[in-house]
Amino acid sequence: MANYEVEIARSAEKQLRRLPRSDQERIASTLRSLATNPLPAGVRKLSGYDDVFRVRVGRYRILYSISEQALTVLILKIGQRQSVYR
Numbered sequence: 001m002a003n004y005e006v007e008i009a010r011s012a013e014k015q016l017r018r019l020p021r022s023d024q025e026r027i028a029s030t031l032r033s034l035a036t037n038p039l040p041a042g043v044r045k046l047s048g049y050d051d052v053f054r055v056r057v058g059r060y061r062i063l064y065s066i067s068e069q070a071l072t073v074l075i076l077k078i079g080q081r082q083s084v085y086r
Contacts, residue, residue, distance in 0.1 A: 003035050003036055003071070004035050004036075004071045004072060004073045005071060005072045006031055007072055007073070007074050007075065009074065009076055009077075012076060015077065015078045015079050016028075016078050019060070023058065026057055034064065038053075038064075038073050039066075040055060042056060043055045051065050051066055051067075052065050053065070059080055059081070060078060060080060061079065061080070061084045062077075063076045063078075
């Protein structure tokens with residue numbers, strides 16, 4: 001399986017910087033693992049979208065899109081459940 005390039009949207013980067021340092025490190029670890037396996041165990045496809053998935057990291061959710069042609073994973077949002085789906 002080919003390695004994907006992980007790109008983080010500016011808004012997701014801001015959301016990540018606002019989190020506590022320990023949570024940032026756990027999320028960063030998950031983001032790095034998406035480069036080798038963009039569909040890890042526990043991932044869910046969001047209904048209503050063609051290519052948007054979510055993965056849980058503790059109490060946080062990471063929403064991302066996969067582009068198979070360009071081999072990229074675009075991180076769209078990072079946050080707690082009550083705010084990330086809006």
